[in-house]
Amino acid sequence: MGSELITATALDGTGVRAFDEGRGPVILFLHGGMDEGASWKKVAARLASRFRVLRLHRRQYRRDLKAREACTMAEEVAHVRALVESIDEPMLIVGHSSGAVLALEALVALPEAFAGAVLYEPPCVVGPPLGGEALTRAQAAMAAGRPGRALAVFLRDIVRAPAWTAWMTGVCVPVFPQLARLAPHQLDDCEAIDGLGLRLDAYARIGVPVVLLGGERSPAHLGERLDALERAIPETERVRMRRQGHAANSLAPGKVAEIVGEFGDRVMRRPSR
Numbered sequence: 001m002g003s004e005l006i007t008a009t010a011l012d013g014t015g016v017r018a019f020d021e022g023r024g025p026v027i028l029f030l031h032g033g034m035d036e037g038a039s040w041k042k043v044a045a046r047l048a049s050r051f052r053v054l055r056l057h058r059r060q061y062r063r064d065l066k067a068r069e070a071c072t073m074a075e076e077v078a079h080v081r082a083l084v085e086s087i088d089e090p091m092l093i094v095g096h097s098s099g100a101v102l103a104l105e106a107l108v109a110l111p112e113a114f115a116g117a118v119l120y121e122p123p124c125v126v127g128p129p130l131g132g133e134a135l136t137r138a139q140a141a142m143a144a145g146r147p148g149r150a151l152a153v154f155l156r157d158i159v160r161a162p163a164w165t166a167w168m169t170g171v172c173v174p175v176f177p178q179l180a181r182l183a184p185h186q187l188d189d190c191e192a193i194d195g196l197g198l199r200l201d202a203y204a205r206i207g208v209p210v211v212l213l214g215g216e217r218s219p220a221h222l223g224e225r226l227d228a229l230e231r232a233i234p235e236t237e238r239v240r241m242r243r244q245g246h247a248a249n250s251l252a253p254g255k256v257a258e259i260v261g262e263f264g265d266r267v268m269r270r271p272s273r
Helices: 038-047 073-087 098-109 132-143 147-159 163-172 177-196 220-232 253-267
Strands: 004-009 015-021 026-030 052-056 091-096 114-120 210-215 236-241
Touching (some): 004 073, 015 073, 026 038, 026 098, 038 253, 052 073, 073 098, 073 177, 091 253, 098 177, 132 147, 132 177, 147 163, 147 177, 210 220, 210 253, 220 236, 236 253
Parallel strands (some): 026 052, 026 091, 091 114
Antiparallel strands (some): 004 015, 015 052
């Protein structure tokens, strides 16, 4: 069963694109950074026999829409709004990393649109800015024509990945064109999150059940951000994946699909199969 591309139009006239596959209750995936939706393809394929699965190609990662400047989270929410209004039925929203921050903002802006949410380690602001001074250094490296250096700084000092991982990824940027292409978008994404500031009071108004998904091998600060969300959002369930980190959608897609599917069955009132 393959996916097809569906489109909608946001209020500002920009085009919205999403991959659509399967039939049944709707699950909307919002991918994380350094991605254009492909990293959730394996999870989506495992759910398509029971659900209609939509994978939004996020506006922040649309090169055709980024000619002028970086977009804000509000502009990304407008794309989510256009897509959900075109579907016109309650759905489960699933966000990963920065896509989970976008999901939080969509839950606040569109409270009637969603039956529930799965938020996989959103790096939302819970105190100081996410990027701060490190983002400034990464942006300076990018402006100087050093995307590998910029991405290494981002991974080491913002994501807080191991130094060797950050260094190796930076070295690989000249070899893998996709890394070089997406790195500027990643920095814009981080800036958009910082632009939101502290939003825990707004997230406390989320009125649907939420799974807060994390990995036991993820950077500690991501768990701390989940802690803050757990305290703020009224109805949450914490799920911690053993032997996984921030990329279980790619490394353990079956496990992630199981978690998402079981929760989807519950919140959209379908019997589990």
